Amino acid sequence: MDKIVLEATSTTPRIYFDPVAGYFEISGKSLPENSFEFYKPLLDWMENYSENPGMQSALVFKLEYFNTSSTSHFLRLIKRLEKLYSEGRNAVVQWYYDDEDEDMKEAGEDFKLLSKLPIQILSKGDE
Amino acid sequence: MMYDNPSISASGNNMKDSVAALRQYQAMQKDGLILSYCGTLTHELMTAFLQMADTKLKDLQATKKKQKNIINVLIECLQNVMFHGDASKGDQSAPDYESCLVALGHETGDFFIYAGNFLSTASAKQLEAKLEKMLPLTSEQLHDLYLKQLSSGEISDKGGAGLGIIRILRESNQQIAYSFREISAKAAFFSLQVRISS
Numbered sequence: 001m002d003k004i005v006l007e008a009t010s011t012t013p014r015i016y017f018d019p020v021a022g023y024f025e026i027s028g029k030s031l032p033e034n035s036f037e038f039y040k041p042l043l044d045w046m047e048n049y050s051e052n053p054g055m056q057s058a059l060v061f062k063l064e065y066f067n068t069s070s071t072s073h074f075l076r077l078i079k080r081l082e083k084l085y086s087e088g089r090n091a092v093v094q095w096y097y098d099d100e101d102e103d104m105k106e107a108g109e110d111f112k113l114l115s116k117l118p119i120q121i122l123s124k125g126d127e
Numbered sequence: 128m129m130y131d132n133p134s135i136s137a138s139g140n141n142m143k144d145s146v147a148a149l150r151q152y153q154a155m156q157k158d159g160l161i162l163s164y165c166g167t168l169t170h171e172l173m174t175a176f177l178q179m180a181d182t183k184l185k186d187l188q189a190t191k192k193k194q195k196n197i198i199n200v201l202i203e204c205l206q207n208v209m210f211h212g213d214a215s216k217g218d219q220s221a222p223d224y225e226s227c228l229v230a231l232g233h234e235t236g237d238f239f240i241y242a243g244n245f246l247s248t249a250s251a252k253q254l255e256a257k258l259e260k261m262l263p264l265t266s267e268q269l270h271d272l273y274l275k276q277l278s279s280g281e282i283s284d285k286g287g288a289g290l291g292i293i294r295i296l297r298e299s300n301q302q303i304a305y306s307f308r309e310i311s312a313k314a315a316f317f318s319l320q321v322r323i324s325s
């Protein structure tokens with residue numbers, strides 16, 4: 001299974017999905033013109049990964065801005081990982097926020113309310 | 128650059144040009160507008176508008192929290208007017224209905240976001256009903272609704288189940304005003320004003 005590495009643009013985030021390390025990072029701005037088109041290949045990739053997952057999996061969000069249509073896709077990625085977790089695998093979500101960005105922190109807390117997966121809400125300042 | 132109206136570019140009309148610009152300048156000043164766009168919106172133009180707004184807010188030394196609030200509201204407003212301006216569908220006689228207005232204003236510490244677009248009468252009715260239902264909700268109820276809609280997974284290419292509107296309401300502490308004006312039997316113009324205060 002190949003890595004996915006996509007460089008950031010002014011409206012799409014940087015994507016770094018590494019199946020060997022079990023590390024999946026989404027960072028920057030997520031305002032794609034068509035969020036379904038952008039996230040569908042990532043969800044499919046994650047679906048394949050879950051058939052033969054690594055010892056541990058971490059989905060890491062380091063976002064600056066996102067639109068609400070992206071949030072539904074974030075939740076789908078989280079739910080994919082939640083399935084692994086419920087099967088007894090080691091899986092975690094790390095949601096980073098800027099200290100001054102209360103909304104970003106709350107967005108992470110919202111996902112926490114919607115998922116049984118361990119979701120760590122972390123300040124970028126503590127990185 | 129090509130001009131549709133030769134009288135505007137003619138050198139003899141320089142004076143008229145500057146007067147029109149001055150009038151425009153004064154009107155924007157009076158309304159506290161710092162950025163405005165009128166016309167058909169594309170993804171590229173949306174990105175450019177957001178970048179200009181971002182720079183402008185930094186220049187005005189808006190707090191980081193306010194900058195985030197405003198950009199988040201702008202993101203949803205821009206996407207709403209871009210994706211939901213559907214009045215011209217099936218009505219070839221009205222190509223201008225794809226046009227919209229987005230503006231950012233600033234007045235005594237508060238920021239205003241204005242967004243306007245044409246909608247089919249049916250879409251306008253749906254949106255009005257949705258807004259009437261959401262506006263009286265408390266912030267906790269809005270939060271619950273947001274979580275419910277988000278977890279329902281109802282999304283499309285255009286966005287998701289009114290999540291954008293809920294976000295606008297939450298970011299502005301429900302300080303919004305709106306109106307629908309009938310333009311024809313098939314179309315209405317939706318005006319939205321969002322206030323981001325300290």
